[in-house]
Amino acid sequence: MSDSVKLTYKNKEFVFPIIEGSEKEKGIDIKRLRSQTGLITYDPGYKNTGSCTSEITFLNGEEGILRYRGYSIEDLCEKASFLEVAYMLIFGNMPNSVELDLFNKEIRNESLVDEDLKTILKSFPKTAHPMGVLSSLTSGLIAFNPSSVDIDSDFDMREAIIMLMAKFPILSSWTHRKVKGLPLNYANTSLSYEDNLAHLLFKLPHQDYEPNPIIVNALNKLLILHADHEQNCSTSTVRIVGSSHAGLFASVSAGISALWGPLHGGANQAVIEMLEAIKSDGGDTKKYMNKAKDKNDPFRLMGFGHRVYKNFDPRARIIKKAADEVLNELGVNDPILDIAKNLEQEALVDPYFIERKLYPNVDFYSGIIYRALGIPTEMFTVMFALGRLPGWIAQWSEMRKNNEPIGRPRQIYSGKNHRTF
Numbered sequence: 001m002s003d004s005v006k007l008t009y010k011n012k013e014f015v016f017p018i019i020e021g022s023e024k025e026k027g028i029d030i031k032r033l034r035s036q037t038g039l040i041t042y043d044p045g046y047k048n049t050g051s052c053t054s055e056i057t058f059l060n061g062e063e064g065i066l067r068y069r070g071y072s073i074e075d076l077c078e079k080a081s082f083l084e085v086a087y088m089l090i091f092g093n094m095p096n097s098v099e100l101d102l103f104n105k106e107i108r109n110e111s112l113v114d115e116d117l118k119t120i121l122k123s124f125p126k127t128a129h130p131m132g133v134l135s136s137l138t139s140g141l142i143a144f145n146p147s148s149v150d151i152d153s154d155f156d157m158r159e160a161i162i163m164l165m166a167k168f169p170i171l172s173s174w175t176h177r178k179v180k181g182l183p184l185n186y187a188n189t190s191l192s193y194e195d196n197l198a199h200l201l202f203k204l205p206h207q208d209y210e211p212n213p214i215i216v217n218a219l220n221k222l223l224i225l226h227a228d229h230e231q232n233c234s235t236s237t238v239r240i241v242g243s244s245h246a247g248l249f250a251s252v253s254a255g256i257s258a259l260w261g262p263l264h265g266g267a268n269q270a271v272i273e274m275l276e277a278i279k280s281d282g283g284d285t286k287k288y289m290n291k292a293k294d295k296n297d298p299f300r301l302m303g304f305g306h307r308v309y310k311n312f313d314p315r316a317r318i319i320k321k322a323a324d325e326v327l328n329e330l331g332v333n334d335p336i337l338d339i340a341k342n343l344e345q346e347a348l349v350d351p352y353f354i355e356r357k358l359y360p361n362v363d364f365y366s367g368i369i370y371r372a373l374g375i376p377t378e379m380f381t382v383m384f385a386l387g388r389l390p391g392w393i394a395q396w397s398e399m400r401k402n403n404e405p406i407g408r409p410r411q412i413y414s415g416k417n418h419r420t421f
Helices: 033-037 073-079 081-091 097-109 117-122 130-144 153-179 193-202 213-225 235-244 250-260 267-280 285-293 314-330 333-351 353-354 362-372 377-401
Strands: 004-009 012-020 027-028 058-060 065-068
Touching: 004 314, 012 033, 012 333, 065 073, 065 081, 073 213, 081 097, 081 193, 081 213, 081 377, 097 153, 097 213, 117 130, 117 153, 130 153, 130 377, 153 193, 153 250, 153 377, 193 213, 193 353, 213 314, 235 250, 235 285, 235 377, 250 377, 267 333, 267 362, 267 377, 285 333, 314 362, 333 353, 333 362, 362 377
Parallel strands: none
Antiparallel strands: 004 012, 012 027, 058 065
């Protein structure tokens, strides 16, 4: 059989079929491996393991391709709003004008948060990390909406999706306002989804707020770029938590915690912290470029290269332009951002980085934009979560509708043998 793989073990031959995706990706179907051979695979970090089939996102790291349900990330960022992309990810197709208007109207009608959630917010000290606060507030939604989602009911599913899409920006902005010591804002339902997000984040109580189209455009692109990214750590967490039939809000709350880590969503925060460290040491970028190339130096250049993309991160090409537009519009004079520009320029012409394809990634540029907008460093990952929300919802929904089994990885035990007590 040409579409199978043979494994020989203990003089016995076992045959496992090859499955092929719509983009010609191939994998070995080993779901019967243990029952037939008594063996399991060992794959730390699941780097070579497909946990599911999915119709949502296609990612080709070697060629720098990212598509949501067949639409290229370049086309989406140029032509679509974040709300259109969210609808398409969750429901499968790009909405027509009637569907988009209805989606927007439903979200506006749910754009209120129970006042008792403020009690949870107030219980956190101002020094609490916003991701911990956001995860708790998202979990808190469960208490105010205790009924579980009937996965077979289109009405129940849509109601839960609308509720989360409507309330998540408010909760996210509240964590931002708490960090900044500002009064909490409520949604302005006369604005678009993207303009309303800017209003929630930036409106000051003593000033009228008119959304800046360049800032909103940059936010729109950032949200779209972060909307989904295949089976990454937080998305896999949402799916595996949901596989126990935990509800949507609980599963997303778990995804927020997974995203928090500096090796995942916290990478853009790590970029700014690195830049601040370079500034404190005199701002010599050439010195730190040399440190990054020194195998014996523990310094790591954050925001360059990507675990999946072995070419230029396609998202970075898009957001670099938006970053330049924001910096020009705001006229920001910030030595940290000057250091970032110097690092970028040096890395793009340095043979060491070019040969290893260590180009600036989306985390590098998103951190620069958020910094320019006055968003606190510890809030960067919350902004990431705002964008990733529709992807988490789509992945959770797909997993439940496919009736995937509960996630239960195996292990190779390496501890002590039986001991007498």
